[in-house]
Amino acid sequence: xxxxxxxxxxxxxxxxxxxxxxxxxxxxxxxxxxxxxxxxxxxxxxxxxxxxxxxxxxxxxxxxxxxxxxxxxxxxxxxxxxxxxxxxxxxxxxxxxxxxxxxxxxxxxxxxxxxxxxxxxxxxxxxxxxxxxxxxxxxxxxxxxxxxxxxxxxxxxxxxxxxxxxxxxxxxxxxxxxxxxxxxxxxxxxxxxxxxxxxxxxxxxxxxxxxxxxxxxxxxxxxxxxxxxxxxxxxxxxxxxxxxxxxxxxxxxxxxxxxxxxxxxxxxxxxxxxxxxxxxxxxxxxxxxxxxxxxxxxxxxxxxxxxxxxxxxxxxxxxxxxxxxxxxxxxxxxxxxxxxxxxxxxxxxxxxxxxxxxxxxxxxxxxxxxxxxxxxxxxxxxxxxxxxxxxxxxxxxxxxxxxxxxxxxxxxxxxxxxxxxxxxxxxxxxxxxxxxxxxxxxxxxxxxxxxxxxxxxxxxxxxxxxxxxxxxxxxxxxxxxxxxxxxx
Ligand code: NAI
Numbered sequence: 001x002x003x004x005x006x007x008x009x010x011x012x013x014x015x016x017x018x019x020x021x022x023x024x025x026x027x028x029x030x031x032x033x034x035x036x037x038x039x040x041x042x043x044x045x046x047x048x049x050x051x052x053x054x055x056x057x058x059x060x061x062x063x064x065x066x067x068x069x070x071x072x073x074x075x076x077x078x079x080x081x082x083x084x085x086x087x088x089x090x091x092x093x094x095x096x097x098x099x100x101x102x103x104x105x106x107x108x109x110x111x112x113x114x115x116x117x118x119x120x121x122x123x124x125x126x127x128x129x130x131x132x133x134x135x136x137x138x139x140x141x142x143x144x145x146x147x148x149x150x151x152x153x154x155x156x157x158x159x160x161x162x163x164x165x166x167x168x169x170x171x172x173x174x175x176x177x178x179x180x181x182x183x184x185x186x187x188x189x190x191x192x193x194x195x196x197x198x199x200x201x202x203x204x205x206x207x208x209x210x211x212x213x214x215x216x217x218x219x220x221x222x223x224x225x226x227x228x229x230x231x232x233x234x235x236x237x238x239x240x241x242x243x244x245x246x247x248x249x250x251x252x253x254x255x256x257x258x259x260x261x262x263x264x265x266x267x268x269x270x271x272x273x274x275x276x277x278x279x280x281x282x283x284x285x286x287x288x289x290x291x292x293x294x295x296x297x298x299x300x301x302x303x304x305x306x307x308x309x310x311x312x313x314x315x316x317x318x319x320x321x322x323x324x325x326x327x328x329x330x331x332x333x334x335x336x337x338x339x340x341x342x343x344x345x346x347x348x349x350x351x352x353x354x355x356x357x358x359x360x361x362x363x364x365x366x367x368x369x370x371x372x373x374x375x376x377x378x379x380x381x382x383x384x385x386x387x388x389x390x391x392x393x394x395x396x397x398x399x400x401x402x403x404x405x406x407x408x409x410x411x412x413x414x415x416x417x418x419x420x421x422x423x424x425x426x427x428x429x430x431x432x433x434x435x436x437x438x439x440x441x442x443x444x445x446x447x448x449x450x451x452x453x454x455x456x457x458x459x460x461x462x463x464x465x466x467x468x469x470x471x472x473x474x475x476x477x478x479x480x481x482x483x484x485x486x487x488x
Pocket of ligand 1: 212213214215242245246274275276277278279280297298299300303330331332333336354355356357400401402403409
């Protein structure tokens with residue numbers, strides 16, 4: 001094996017299986033492949049060191065290899081303990097030119113079924129560029145860019161800097177969950193080794209491109225509190241991301257996850273979906289498409305009214321829980337399903353979350369419930385036998401089930417998301433002066449460009465505005481076509 005290539009994956013012998021899937025995925029990811037072609041000569045990401053924290057799937061492999069084709073160096077971890085496809089991780093490490101005995105690809109630190117302690121150790125490793133620095137004779141220790149999904153990589157840097165300023169990592173408190181304890185442990189060790197490590201790492205970071213609603217939420221909080229350390233681009237707020245991946249991606253991968261986990265017929269069942277945002281709309285479409293009767297829970301009058309006009313009953317969960325066969329959370333919020341709700345469901349009801357973190361269903365409460373017993377049916381599928389004599393089937397321990405029980409969204413829609421990711425990395429790297437320390441979105445013209453790159457594959461041909469029509473509308477014939485406030 002290459003002496004400088006570090007990695008921690010399940011099994012490099014899976015690489016050829018992963019490579020076949022990557023090859024097929026490339027065909028379905030026209031946006032990324034167009035960027036590779038466009039920038040093959042100029043390699044505009046040369047010099048960029050990207051620390052990536054995003055589900056290590058086949059689609060992400062195509063993203064990583066696109067960043068490399070554009071000149072970047074990359075280190076990668078997953079952003080969820082269950083979402084790695086081990087064959088994809090192996091193929092990225094081995095690389096298109098290497099073999100399992102002589103890997104020549106990219107450092108990846110991820111496998112399916114990490115513990116939370118391992119998870120934060122692996123997140124830490126994408127920030128350790130000391131091997132690269134020695135090999136290149138560089139005076140850096142960390143990355144120049146973060147590519148994040150859910151904000152955990154950015155959180156590590158922000159917490160690291162915060163504790164270094166305070167000179168100590170706070171004691172673990174009783175109410176801290178396992179995740180927080182593991183995070184604090186990693187930072188405690190780091191502070192012991194080098195009390196300025198995260199401060200120095202943060203100084204070199206030109207920016208982060210963030211993939212999802214929940215991560216963008218974190219960035220806005222840091223920005224509001226004056227704590228944001230570097231510029232950020234919300235990829236999620238590109239129309240060609242959240243209105244496609246969150247909706248049409250979920251429409252595909254929610255049912256995929258339920259089916260691979262349970263093989264229960266969805267038609268005729270009563271499903272309850274908590275949240276009717278972009279992800280909720282996709283989830284409801286999917287379940288309705290399978291013939292389920294879908295009830296929606298919402299807190300926001302606008303999205304509640306949308307659900308009603310789309311033909312769904314909208315009522316709080318506690319009023320209908322006893323009728324529910326399938327319960328799905330999509331809010332990005334915490335404890336939207338309580339232990340009382342779980343106790344009220346029908347016998348063998350399927351319970352799953354598709355929002356980013358495992359905070360939505362009170363699994364911790366379930367674990368502490370007297371008389372409740374967990375029976376492992378298979379990996380990422382648990383029957384919980386409840387003290388009232390009924391059982392529920394919990395998918396992926398309340399973590400996002402489309403990536404825990406299946407393989408996430410399909411390639412085509414991820415091509416749209418990841419084309420936005422690459423464009424965001426290019427913006428931050430090539431024109432940093434345009435991005436002060438704040439949360440920005442990509443300009444609409446790039447958003448339209450992402451859509452354009454995906455039209456041919458679907459046989460879509462646009463109608464062209466005449467010069468007179470363009471003048472009448474007050475837009476350029478080549479776009480952008482809508483004002484920034486337009487909601488799609
Ligand atoms: P969103 O903000 O569009 O929708 C969330 C909805 O939940 C909102 O309409 C909100 O009013 C509602 N909500 C919040 N608290 C509630 C409560 N207590 N009861 C009922 N409704 C409540 O967000 P989006 O884009 O739909 O994302 C939702 C989550 O899914 C986020 O955590 C996001 O990061 C994640 N996500 C997961 C993906 C996956 O592949 N699993 C893909 C894309 C996003």
